[in-house]
Amino acid sequence: MSAILILSAILRQRKRKRPRQCLKEKKRQLLLTKERKTHVQCSSTDRQWYNLPTTDEIVVVIPGDGTKVSGMRDVILHLQGNNELMQINECHPAYLPLHYVLLFPHEYSTILRAGKLFQEFLVDAWAATEQNRLTYYKLNQGKFRTELYQDLTDIDPNDLQPNQIGQRFVLPSSFPGGPRHMFKIFQDSMAITRYNQHPDIFLTMTANPNWPEITSALLPHQKPIDRPDLIARVFELKRKCLMKEIEINRVFGNKVAHVFTIEFQK
Known part of the structure; x- marks a missing residue:
């Protein structure tokens, strides 16, 4: 009986020590995870590398590197009254209203109230216009006398297969x-x-989306980022006003020549 009592006492002592041991093990695990986290943060070049984007603007990403010809986008219509199908490309006047049906309802236009959908509409329209111009330059190389730029169109055949040598177009x-x-x-x-x-004055002008001319023209519940058209128009008016002060009012004296450029933040 004495041996059984001794064993039971030992088991009780072990059960009492187990929670403390579990706490110690948890503390050790927490310390290890903290060390690993700090090690990962210190080893990485940028802590915000994999963060989600925080910008409110929408941009267009054109896939490919320009070597492959991209086909034109189109919309397939089913005409009423018959079973025929009609195909219209992105240059058709009805392409954008059919693609963005929420922006062109029958009663009134919601294009200026669409928010990010309006931005998507703008970049999509720009991409379609740019692709249309590039297609025109490609199909009308003879009108631009590209034969005069033979040195630019020649391709070095070294390390290239015959099927890899294509035709270069000159813009x-x-x-x-x-x-x-x-x-x-x-x-x-x-x-x-x-x-x-050498130039005498290097002048910079920065656009401010919170200009009173912009905020006062916003619709209810709108932010300046929702109206890129309004920001562009106000900036252009202020740029013309600045050039008027320089050229006509001569705030800096007699102007001989000027060069300006417009940059967009990316």
């Missing part, structure tokens, strides 16, 4: 944002600077 300098257009305006700016010596 004119009138295409905004193209390499020739950017090089042209850069050369014009350098020519103006070379002729008139």
